[in-house]
Amino acid sequence: MTKKIGVVIVAAGSGNRFGDPIPKQYHTLGGKTLLGHCIECFARHTSPELVQVVYNPAHQNWYDGAIAALGADITTLPAPIGGGVTRQQSVLNGLRALSARKPDIVLIHDAARPGISDDVITRVIKALETHAGAIPTLPVADTIKQTSRDGVITKTIPRDTLQRAQTPQGFVFETILAAHEQFEGQEFTDDAALLEELGLDVMCVEGTSANDKITKRDDFDRAHDWIDSTNKDNASMQQEEYRAGTGFDVHRFAPGDHCILCGVKVPHTARLDGHSDADVGLHTLTDAILGAIGAGDIGQHFPPSDMQWKGAASDIFLKHAADLVRKRGGRIVNVDLTLICERPKIGPHTKAMREKVAEILEIDVNRVNVKATTTERLGFPGREEGIAAQAAASIALPIG
Structure with a gap:
């Protein structure tokens, strides 16, 4: 039997x-x-x-x-x-x-x-x-x-x-x-x-x-x-394919005494203005990950017209994007973020920012890069009217 x-x-x-x-x-x-x-x-x-x-x-x-x-x-x-x-x-x-x-x-x-x-x-x-x-x-x-x-x-x-x-x-x-x-x-x-x-x-x-x-x-x-x-x-064993996505975001300054950047409180003479906590770094990373899996952008998932997101912490948005990757059987290979501004100075905070992003995405900190640059006093970042950010994300997804 x-x-x-x-x-x-x-x-x-x-x-x-x-x-x-x-x-x-x-x-x-x-x-x-x-x-x-x-x-x-x-x-x-x-x-x-x-x-x-x-x-x-x-x-x-x-x-x-x-x-x-x-x-x-x-x-x-x-x-x-x-x-x-x-x-x-x-x-x-x-x-x-x-x-x-x-x-x-x-x-x-x-x-x-x-x-x-x-x-x-x-x-x-x-x-x-x-x-x-x-x-x-x-x-x-x-x-x-x-x-x-x-x-x-x-x-x-x-x-x-x-x-x-x-x-x-x-x-x-x-x-x-x-x-x-x-x-x-x-x-x-x-x-x-x-x-x-x-x-x-x-x-x-x-x-x-x-x-x-x-x-x-x-x-x-x-x-x-x-x-x-x-x-x-076993030639039929499921393989991975790699996807890349990019993100770009801008937030203007408003009266305040600090900015939230990549989930880290950075002292400054102004804050960033936005419907949520206006974390331009996390918003940009969210768009890059959503782009890599063809899932639209942050505004489609968290519309600024929806009052439940008023003042919300942006780690909610980034975690949602990471969860979508996992639900498709994928994994985040790495993310790379550039913050564009004259001030505040980003360098002293990049370690804390990388660690926070890695914690939210639940990946190794070595897979996260955060850096900054200026525009040589050109444009709205050069006039210190706000901060821009751009990001790239690499995602591995199962084929088939």
């Missing part, structure tokens, strides 16, 4: 060690997020309706973008379930969500392992015919030293019996659900450890180096190598 295969993909982490505002599972490789690669691979082995993603509800926009990039093939994917404080609680939440679909076996996988292959999944499923649990592993190549707390070697551990554990870890569904419920609130390093605690055998099958976990930025180099080799073998 064919076994019904359930899948739990754990994608609730914040990825703090990765060092980027975007959690690593939502970074893109070959036109899909790390999470997207995992979903597609497991959906080839079971029905999408049996693939349960566990996520952080605060990441909803990133999740929506990741799913949008996958197309119509995964329309029956169940709604994601919120994770817990620990990975173990997140897995339990996913198992409970799957229980109504009554799978016979379940594969539990970390979304930070996009290099999972069909062969590895098949080996895990095959091992479950005779064991309560099975996990992919790789032999340890390095010599392992046990040390005291102060770093002195106390023992060399024979490596011929050591294995590095990977995911997906597969189990008889009722067995692993019962184990997680029994040990709820306790901490184990992985799911197989729960069965080990119960005295149940867990079988090791051959893993692959491509399936190693992405933890830090350097790991992305390895992931790109994997995706490059995959693309050579």
Whole structure:
């Protein structure tokens, strides 16, 4: 009898060690997020309706973008379930969500392992015919030293019996659900450890180096190598196309004591006049991003005739543009802004401006550039009547 295969993909982490505002599972490789690669691979082995993603509800926009990039093939994917404080609680939440679909076996996988292959999944499923649990592993190549707390070697551990554990870890569904419920609130390093605690055998099958976990930025180099080799073998794999957009805006000065520029309060002898907070920098960046995805301009999305935007903070507008990119499965590659004025002096504030824009767009600050220039006292900026700004944005979108 064919076994019904359930899948739990754990994608609730914040990825703090990765060092980027975007959690690593939502970074893109070959036109899909790390999470997207995992979903597609497991959906080839079971029905999408049996693939349960566990996520952080605060990441909803990133999740929506990741799913949008996958197309119509995964329309029956169940709604994601919120994770817990620990990975173990997140897995339990996913198992409970799957229980109504009554799978016979379940594969539990970390979304930070996009290099999972069909062969590895098949080996895990095959091992479950005779064991309560099975996990992919790789032999340890390095010599392992046990040390005291102060770093002195106390023992060399024979490596011929050591294995590095990977995911997906597969189990008889009722067995692993019962184990997680029994040990709820306790901490184990992985799911197989729960069965080990119960005295149940867990079988090791051959893993692959491509399936190693992405933890830090350097790991992305390895992931790109994997995706490059995959693309050579699969010409139909979805690719990205790059779009560019530009923006230009002007705001006149009015009586006041500071300007809001790129979300930063800059002391000055005047303020900028406008329907919102008149942040000429963020308005220009918003138009550049909207232009790159063919979504009109800021006035179409936030009409100045609409009083709800009176005095509004312009980060609302820029965040909206970034959300539209993510909903289309895309990502912001970089933005570049030039502020044009005689005064106030922009240079002392560019660091804070870049950091604020990166925070709003939820991208790395190295993908944001802010600079300034004058018009050599020519025109309205030269007469200190206002500030102009121009911007460019580069966006990557999935093809098809």
